[in-house]
Amino acid sequence: MEYLKTGLKTVLGAPEPGHQPSGTETVERLVDRVNNSTLLEDRRDACRALKAMSRKYRIEVGAQGMETLKQVLELDRADNETINYALDTLNNIMSPSQFEEEEDNPQVPMNIGEQFTEIFIKNPHNIQLVLDLLDEYDFRVRLSAVQLLISLLTNRSKDIQEIILVKPMGVSKMMDLLGDNREVIRNEALLLLIKLTKGNANIQKIVAFENAFDRLFEIVSTEGYSDGGIIVEDCLLLMLNLLKNNSSNINFFKEGSYIQRMLPMFNTSEENEDLGWSPQKVSNVHCMLQIVRTMVSPSNSAQIISSCQKIMKNVGLLDALCNILMASGVPADILTETINTVGEIVRGDTTNQEFLGNIMAPSNPPRPAIVVLLMSMVNEKQPFSLRCAVLYCFECYLYHNEMSQAALVQTLLPSSSDVSSLTSGQLLCGGLFSSDMLSNWFSTVALMHALIDNSVQKEQLLRVLLATNIGSSPVSLLHQCTLLLQQSTKLQSKVALLMLLSQWMSYCPAAVSAFLKVPGGVGYLVNQTCSNEHDENEYLLQGLSAFLLAICIHFNDDSVENYSKESLKQLLIKRIGMETYTAKVTEVSKHELYNRAAKHPQMKVRNVSEVLIDYEFCRLFKVLEIQLPRDKAMNEMSGVCWEPHISFHTLVFQMGGVLIQSLTTNQENDACNEVAERASPEEGATLERYKNLIRQQDARLQELVAQVDALIQQNQSLQGALNDILSANSQLKDENTLLKAQVSASTIVPAPPPTVLEDPRIMQYEERIQQLNEETSRLSEQLKSTQDHYSKSMEEFEKLKKDQDDLLELFADQDVKLSEYKMRLISLGQTIDEDVQAKEPLTEK
Amino acid sequence: MAYAYLFKYIIIGDTGVGKSCLLLQFTDKRFQPVHDLTIGVEFGARMITIDGKQIKLQIWDTAGQEAFRSITRSYYRGAAGALLVYDITRRDTFNHLTTWLEDARQHSNSNMVIMLIGNKSDLESRREVKKEEGEAFAREHGLVFMETSAKTAANVEEAFINTAKEIYEKIQEGVFDINNEANGIKIGPQHSTGGGAGGAGGAGAGGAAGGGCC
Secondary structure, three states: OHHHHHHHHHHHOOOOOOOOOOHHHHHHHHHHHHHHOOOHHHHHHHHHHHHHHOOOOHHHHHHHHHHHHHHHHHHOOOOHHHHHHHHHHHHHHOOOOOOHHHOOOOOOOOOHHHHHHHHHHOOOHHHHHHHHHOOOOOHHHHHHHHHHHHHHHHHOHHHHHHHHHHOOOHHHHHHHHOOOOOHHHHHHHHHHHHHHHOOOHHHHHHHHHOOHHHHHHHHHHHOOHHHOOHHHHHHHHHHHHHHOOOHHHHHHHHHOOHHHHOHHHHOOOHHHHHHOOOHHHHHHHHHHHHHHHHHHOOOOOHHHHHHHHHHHHHOOHHHHHHHHHHOOOOOHHHHHHHHHHHHHHHOOOHHHHHHHHHOEEOOOOOEEHHHHHHHHHOOOOOOHHHHHHHHHHHHHHHOOOHHHHHHHHHOOOOOOOOOOOOOHHHHHHHHHOOOOHHHHHHHHHHHHHOOOOOHHHHHHHHOOEEOOOOOOOOEEHHHHHHHHHHHOOOHHHHHHHHHHHHHHHOOOHHHHHHHHHOOOHHHHHHHHHHOOOOOHHHHHHHHHHHHHHHHHHHOOOOOOOOOOHHHHHHHHHHHHOHHHHHHHHHHHHHOHHHHHHOOOOOOOOOOHHHOOOOHHHHHHHHHHHHHHHHHHHHHHHOOOOOOOOOOHHHHHHHHHHHHHHHHHHHHHHHHHHHHHHHOOHHHHHHHHHHHHHHHHHHHHHHHHHHHHHHHHHHHHHHHHHHHHHHHHHHHHHHHHHHHHHHHHHHHHOOOHHHHHHHHHHHHHHHHHHHHHHHHHHHHHHHHHHHHHHHHHHHHHHHHHHHHHHHHHHHHHHHHHHHHHHHHHHHHHOOOOHHHHHHHHHHHHO | OOOOEEEEEEEEEOOOOOHHHHHHHHHHOOOOOOOOOOOOEEEEEEEEEEOOEEEEEEEEEEOOOHHHHHHHHOOOOOOOEEEEEEEOOOHHHHHOHHHHHHHHHHHOOOOOEEEEEEEOOOOHHHOOOOHHHHHHHHHHHOOEEEEOOOOOOOOHHHHHHHHHHHHHHHHHHOOOOOOOHHHOEEEOOOOOOOOOOOOHHHHHHHHHHOOOOO
16 A cells, blocks of 8 residues: 555645545546656556556546556557556456455445456457567566456456457467466466367367467476476366367377377376375376366267277377276375276277276286276275266276176176186176165166177076075076065165166067066056156156066067066056056156266266266167157057047057057967967977067068158148148238238328428429429520521521622622723713712712 | 378368368368368378378368458468369359468468369369469469369379478478478477488477377
8 A cells, every 4th residue: 555655646746735535536637647648757657556546446447547558558569667557457457356455345346357358348459459469578568468368368258269269360379478488478378378268169279280289298298297286287277178079179189199198197106106196296187187088088979089099098098097097095086087087998999998808906816907996886985986987987898898798797697617706797796785775776787788789698697596595596687686676765776776677678578578577576667657656756766667667568579478568568558558658758858867867978976866877778768768659559549539639640650550550460470370389399499580570570561651651641731731831821922912002002191191281382382393394494495496586597697798798799899890981981081070979978888 | 100290281262162072082082072161170180101201291171261261360370381272163263362372471481382273173064264274373373283183082192292292392402490380390209310401400309399109
């Protein structure tokens, strides 16, 4: 404050005694001084004072001084100090944060900086002014300009990004700052670029084009990679911005061999293990892991993912990450993120999956890394996020890999003799029946992932037997799961089991029949579906049960006597009813957690209670949800009622299905059964295969015919609709012309009023004009006739003149002759004077 | 992969002349008949061999639409080579060449090698611009000229490689300052100074930058 006071004193002179000028007045005088002073020193001092005032009197300085300060930037470029004050003042005015000085001032709105920013960028030229100042080498000016741009970007990033993007060399100028050898400026430039590149793909590409990755890796390496300070983190954050959702840049990163250059980041040397990880190192490595994941994220295109995965394996990045997994002393959150990263690097890439499967942990006895990971997953004491990560990693390990899926199931089968070593299958089974709810869920879902799109393993898993109690006969895994489903009281376990059974039984008639044979299984599902409890989670359970029931019907091969396809359908219609069924199934996709799970292969959960639905299950559900109701609809023959509210499409579908079903299914079945009875047992199997084939073909045929029918009907209805629309259209056209006619008729009526008012005058004028016109034409006619007249007279006059000339000539001749005669007469001696004299005056006339 | 040099290219020209198709043909050896509008700028890369040296081409394919012009201008400065493309079946794309050239000359470094390309040479029946006209334009403005077809791949390789040769020669002549990355040229991590003129300092810098590569 003292500084401020002395500053003011020097600028404003000593205050008048007894009168303390208010802030507003002072600001006003200062702005005035900047505007009007001719001396640079005065302007500079005033700017300095404004800067000092701008924290406490932000509104006043901003409102009155912004224009002036912009002018200073333009006109006083020669004086770095003044420019620096002006920039700092602008930065204070538009600062996104609240100053201490204004904390107790309620009149300053929270977003005051943003409001001033909005005013400032109304004229994009202002941004250009600041950008131009980046060229200034002076430390203070450059730094202030960078800081001002940071503030502006913080307040209105989208707008400013767009402005800078169209400024020639705008982005390039900022990139050049990274090369500034003054570290303060380079570091601020990093922050600026982080803000600049956030969410704008075009800017990201330009920054990458300007060799950003090279520069950043240079900085990272000179700062000591992961052991470096916050600057390393800033560099990595910028890289992350450049790569996130930007396939062009990812491609560039990959092609530019930058993946290799990340490697030193993950080098875990022995000496560091004892020192532990500093918080900064944790942040740095975390960022680096994020960068790796951006490249192999399942949301990228398959091509990018697979080529990045291969490179990561080839350059040893996967290896390095696996070393972190097995190293000791790694902080839990880094471990978690590393597990996720490793998962995504191996996901869907057979070589990498195999590599992960072969890694041995340095434990005693040595165990496969996968087993060690799964041990953490089913261990209650491990952190929740770590357990989620292991599940994700394991899912990635199984993803699209029949080998690893088979290997897992293999460990459960009786043939695997080695009992002493712990296997993944055993761990999962243990988790399945553990008292820990999360272990149940994780293990069930993990097991489920071994069955995805793998009909062989679905059947193999049916062979798994469990010895529950000593003495009692072993039961199958499926049997045990079904029992568990009925006994369990925990929502998560139930949902997990329903998901597992759905995955297992879909496209696998053998599993369906195994399930139908379990006592109470079907009854449980029916009861669940019919249950009438009102709760989001109850709805989910009911929906999942209905869904599983539908799977039992759809994939039923009629091998269980009491629960043939037909009888189950009847059960569903009679006990549950089609509408209830549809309503219940729809409930599943309405569940909040379903929608969240369906978005991304990795679960995005914040706490334990959100663990409920799995991504792959959502995919299965989406596919079957469309398929299953068709099946059901066929059965609705009796239930079809021609209510108007039933959509046309459904009706066609139902009818088509019903007709074909009645035609084909019965006949075919009868015929086949007859043949089957006659056939020998060996032929029976072949026959059965053909029967299946025929059934499948029939179903397909049925479907297609129904589709054709539906399409024809649809076409007809569309044609009808089109005709309707056409006629409606012409009707509307008619109406339109009618209205137009009316409008034009009505416009004539309302038009007169204004004319009526001025009528007399206008009429007068018009009359007058008429008169004048007439007058003019009359006059012009007159003029014309006069002209004619005149020209005629002129002609006449000319003629007369000529005549006169002729006459005069004649007279002259006569005169000559006369005088000749006179002379002759005189010579003859006659006196003729009188005559001549008398004659002369005559000629004169 | 190790390379001796890395060149940055840009591809410019009116919208729909086949810039992206040229790149796709060059990098992936395939043709995509459907015109998919480029938004902003897309990246592609390939390795070629010149004079027994591996050269990495990094190519930025720009959007031809006027709306993106200000964005694409940012790429001129850092490029060593530019392919300026027109469509031989559309006279207007040829007429706009002057504008493109002015733009490029104004924003790029003066040594940038520009290759003029008349694309779609497979559509002879619809030709509107004679080959001679393209040649004349190129001669007048000091460009290298070539007619290509991204569809049949005719001359596509040559277009990219000849441009690279031109740049390579300029490096040998010492025209390019290879230590300045803003020229769109980088020296590879394992490059020895034997071949290049004045590449001593550059090799050091390149070596440092590439440290840690396999």
